[in-house]
Amino acid sequence: MMNDTxxxxxxxxxxxxxxxxxxxIGDGLFSRLGSLLRDRGLPKRxxxxxDTSVFALHGPALRDALAAxxxxxxxxxxxxxxxxxKTRETKAWIEDRLLETKLGRDTWxxxxxxxxxxxxxxxxxxxxxxxxxxxxxxxTLLAMVDSSVGGKTGLDTPHGKNLIGAFWQPRAxxxxxxxLATLPPVQVQAGLAEVIKHAVIADPEFFDYLQAVWPQVxxxxxxxxxxxxxxxxxxxxxVVEKDERESDLRKILNFGHTLGHALETAADYRLLHGTCxxxxxxxxxxxxxxxxxxxxxxxxxxQALLDQAGFPAVDDVEVSAAQLVELxxxxxxxxxxxxxxxxPKQIGAMAQGERGYGIRVGDEQALPLLERIRGR
Ligand SMILES: NC(=O)c1ccc[n+]([C@@H]2O[C@H](COP(=O)([O-])OP(=O)(O)OC[C@H]3O[C@@H](n4cnc5c(N)ncnc54)[C@H](O)[C@@H]3O)[C@@H](O)[C@H]2O)c1
Ligand SMILES: [Zn+2]
Numbered sequence: 432m433m434n435d436t437x438x439x440x441x442x443x444x445x446x447x448x449x450x451x452x453x454x455x456i457g458d459g460l461f462s463r464l465g466s467l468l469r470d471r472g473l474p475k476r477x478x479x480x481x482d483t484s485v486f487a488l489h490g491p492a493l494r495d496a497l498a499a500x501x502x503x504x505x506x507x508x509x510x511x512x513x514x515x516x517k518t519r520e521t522k523a524w525i526e527d528r529l530l531e532t533k534l535g536r537d538t539w540x541x542x543x544x545x546x547x548x549x550x551x552x553x554x555x556x557x558x559x560x561x562x563x564x565x566x567x568x569x570x571t572l573l574a575m576v577d578s579s580v581g582g583k584t585g586l587d588t589p590h591g592k593n594l595i596g597a598f599w600q601p602r603a604x605x606x607x608x609x610x611l612a613t614l615p616p617v618q619v620q621a622g623l624a625e626v627i628k629h630a631v632i633a634d635p636e637f638f639d640y641l642q643a644v645w646p647q648v649x650x651x652x653x654x655x656x657x658x659x660x661x662x663x664x665x666x667x668x669x670v671v672e673k674d675e676r677e678s679d680l681r682k683i684l685n686f687g688h689t690l691g692h693a694l695e696t697a698a699d700y701r702l703l704h705g706t707c708x709x710x711x712x713x714x715x716x717x718x719x720x721x722x723x724x725x726x727x728x729x730x731x732x733x734q735a736l737l738d739q740a741g742f743p744a745v746d747d748v749e750v751s752a753a754q755l756v757e758l759x760x761x762x763x764x765x766x767x768x769x770x771x772x773x774x775p776k777q778i779g780a781m782a783q784g785e786r787g788y789g790i791r792v793g794d795e796q797a798l799p800l801l802e803r804i805r806g807r
Contacts, residue, residue: 433784448800449535450582450600450713452471452600452601452602452603452604452782453467453603453604454579454580454603454604454606454661454664454668455467455603455604455605455606456522456575456606456657456664456672457606457607457608457657458607458608458609458657459607459609460605460606460607460609461492461493461496461607461609462742464496464497464499464500464502464605465499465500465501467603467605468500468502468566468603471564471566471602471603472602473502473564473566473602473641474503474536474537474538474539474564475501475503476502476503476505476534476537476538477492477497477502477503477504477505477538477539477540477541478504478506478507478528478532478534478538478539478540478541478740479493479497479504479506479507479508479541479543480508480509480510480514480525480540480541480542480543480544480548480551480552480555481507481508481509481542481543481544481548482509482510482512482513482544482547482548482642483509483510483511483512484512484546485512485543485544485545485548485570486507486509486543486544487593488613489543489570489610489613490507490509490510490543491541492587493541493568494507497541501676505531505532505534505538505710506528506534507533508524508525508528509744510524510525510551512547513547514547514587514700514746516547517547517550517551517586517587518586518587518588519586519588519595521551521586522551522554522555522586523643525551525552525555526555526698529555529559534559536538536560538559538563539556539563539564539566539602539795540552540553540555540556540559540563540564540565540566540753541565541566541568541602541797542565542566542567542568543568543570544568544569544570544571544574545569545570545571545573545574545578545618546573546577546578546579548570548574549567549569549574549578549579549584550578550583550584550585550586550593550596551584552565552585553565553567553582553584553599553601554584554585554586554595554596554597556584556599557584557596557597557599557615558597562599564601564602565599565601565602566601566602566603566604566605567579567602567604567605568605568607569599569604569605569606569610569622570610570614570624571610571614571618572573572611572614572618572619572621572623572626572656572660573618573621573622573625573704573705574622575606575608575611575622575660575663575664576622576625576626576629576659576660576663576664576667577622577625577663577667579601579604580604580667580671580673581667581668581671581675582598582599582600582601582667582671582754583596584596584597584598584599585597585600591761592692592695598675606660606664608653608656608657608660609724610804611651611656612651614665617703618703619651620703620705620706620740620741620742621703621704621705621706622668622705622739623705623740623779624661624687624704624705624706624708624709624710624712624742625643625663625705626641626659627709627712627736627737627740628684628686628687628708629662629663629666629667629731629788630736630778630779631733631778631779632666632683632684632686632773632775632779632780632781633666633669633670633683633684633779633781634662634666634779635777635778635779636778636779637662637666637779638732638736638778638779638785640658641659641661641736641739642735642736642739642754645739645740667684670683670684679787679788679789680787680788682771682787682788683773683781683788684775684791685773686712686717686774686781687708687709687711687712687714688708688711688775688776689711689715689770689771689772689773690710690711690714690715690755690757690759691704691707691708691709691710691711692707692710692711692758692759692761693711693750693755693758693759694707694710694711694750694755694758695707696758696761697748697750697754697755697758698748698750702748706742706743706797709737709740709742709743709799710742710743710744710745710747710748711731711735712737713725713734713737713742713744713745714745714755714801714804715772715773715774716729716730716733716734716775717730717800717804718772718774718792718797718804719774719775719776719782719803721800721803722773722774724728724774724776724782725774725775725776725777725782729775729777729778731776733775733778740755745780745804745805746805752798752801752802752804752805753798755801756794756797756798756801759797764781769791770790770791770792770793770797772789772791772792773788773789773790774790779785788794789807
């Protein structure tokens with residue numbers, strides 16, 4: 432006989448988590464790993480994940496440093512460098528390397544590389560045996576000032592970038608400025624786009640500082656770079672602490688990214704993310720002014736700093752306003768049917784609309800404005 436009484440149990444999981452972690456920034460940190468990683472609750476065994484280019488330059492040094500700090504590198508999983516390898520296939524390959532080595536939950540993952548390695552290694556750590564610890568060793572400027580902080584991990588699919596992933600916070604971030612010495616100049620420039628973004632969205636004094644120290648930035652002066660990385664991590668961490676899951680405030684980190692992502696797609700990923708974000712900021716600052724949110728004098732200062740960093744002008748990229756508007760649709764899908772932008776209201780502060788920081792701009796409104804900005 433069927434029993435139609437409803438039985439119910441409750442699974443109570445009201446947890447308080449402390450995912451806090453330190454970010455260490457300095458020159459030559461590998462020699463101090465023992466003290467930096469002490470008390471981080473890391474097991475003895477490590478899986479070192481990197482890409483071929485980074486590993487060739489810095490892998491052996493990290494391997495030796497980890498050994499000297501008392502850790503045992505059980506496996507090295509090194510995949511081909513490049514965004515095109517930020518895939519499910521690469522993740523499965525890394526996982527198989529760890530599984531073949533019979534690594535259990537008493538393992539942590541060391542992610543040595545730029546944003547691609549950090550996102551891939553972090554996401555692998557998030558799901559391997561339902562989650563093991565990881566530590567970020569960022570080696571690009573972009574990774575030091577942006578991707579290594581905040582706990583977003585993931586990979587790309589043919590349907591779009593970063594669509595599969597998890598929030599998984601690292602146990603520590605070790606930004607050794609020495610890594611920047613081998614970084615190709617175009618990659619340094621790409622990282623500077625996010626640096627300028629952080630200044631515009633949150634810190635007017637930092638914006639002035641960047642203008643003043645530009646010659647030292649250009650030659651990667653270690654003291655200046657240390658300050659820049661420190662300030663950037665502080666800005667990003669400050670945002671993430673208040674809104675880890677991007678319910679509102681975290682959206683401000685997307686300045687320059689709505690049109691930046693459209694440009695990345697338009698250029699079929701031949702342009703670096705940072706370059707596209709820089710041009711995206713040029714457009715979005717002008718758009719903010721056209722919408723009456725930002726003073727023309729501030730737009731000028733933003734454009735001037737982007738010029739100083741050597742970024743292309745909006746007209747240097749062959750893409751029509753109509754194409755751009757069309758390509759913001761994937762962002763639109765991601766945000767519930769509306770194209771959302773975030774706009775500065777002045778250098779160092781972001782505008783808020785009725786729905787918070789995300790401001791909707793319809794295609795019919797965006798199109799003529801973008802046409803005007805391009806035609807200038
Ligand atoms: N998780 C986040 O919050 C977040 C934020 C921003 C960007 N990202 C992601 O980050 C990725 C871009 O990161 P990236 O710009 O660091 O790219 P990347 O990791 O591909 O590195 C760029 C290139 O530089 C090489 N390289 C790295 N460090 C080097 C060094 N020290 N010396 C010489 N060569 C070096 C790499 O092998 C690669 O060829 C994208 O996939 C993006 O989606 C994630
Ligand atoms: Zn970015």
